Amino acid sequence: MAVKRFSISMAGEIHDRIKKYADDAGLDVSTYLTIAAQAQMDQQDRVKEFLQPFEAARLKAEEEAGTGTWAGDDIVLTSEEQAEVDAILGRAPRGRAAA
Numbered sequence: 001m002a003v004k005r006f007s008i009s010m011a012g013e014i015h016d017r018i019k020k021y022a023d024d025a026g027l028d029v030s031t032y033l034t035i036a037a038q039a040q041m042d043q044q045d046r047v048k049e050f051l052q053p054f055e056a057a058r059l060k061a062e063e064e065a066g067t068g069t070w071a072g073d074d075i076v077l078t079s080e081e082q083a084e085v086d087a088i089l090g091r092a093p094r095g096r097a098a099a
Contacts, residue, residue, distance in 0.1 A: 018032065018033065
């Protein structure tokens with residue numbers, strides 16, 4: 001496997017902490033950071049895999065939301081009912097600009 005390098009910058013406190021943890025584990029900083037990064041990526045992959053069915057369901061629901069008639073779409077409110085809805089939602093009555 002080809003070895004590639006990163007050049008990274010970080011706050012001194014983080015640098016010192018990484019160095020201490022690597023030393024405590026008996027590893028050089030490069031190996032320690034490689035193991036830590038791999039663990040983080042593996043965790044993110046597991047989360048992504050776990051959430052994939054939910055994401056697919058969300059996308060499907062969004063797609064379907066634009067294609068059908070929702071319950072209540074055919075309801076026409078009287079002007080008094082619409083005024084009540086507007087008051088509850090705190091918006092200007094339809095057809096009038098907000099004061």
